[in-house]
Amino acid sequence: MWLMVIGVLLIVLKLAAVGPFETLSWWWVLSPFPVAVVWWEFADKTGYTKKREMDKMDEKKEERRQRQLDAIGQGDKTRKKR
Structure with a gap:
């Protein structure tokens, strides 16, 4: 859940062109989403x-x-x- 919140926050900061987030690559901005998918898969498969x-x-x-x-x-x- 936290990764999704961080991802949305990064998107908002990137679109609002706030400070260093303006020059941040979209790959870095969108990276929390695939990490969240990997975490959910891991958590589901291990029974966590x-x-x-x-x-x-x-x-x-x-x-x-x-x-x-x-x-x-x-x-x-x-x-x-x-």
Whole structure:
């Protein structure tokens, strides 16, 4: 995602002719886009994106479980220590 933002920012700066970006080659300006495609392919093939998605789901599930335990008085905060 960051590579896409950088790419769009570089295009805007190039078209607005801001400072050193005015003389910057279009190859450099457009280079973040193919790099983003390569990153997405790598992340998808290695399972990086799926693992992050599963971690987020597990975190939400644990938060929901903890809220339910707290609601019935069995949560860590309300449980008496032995």
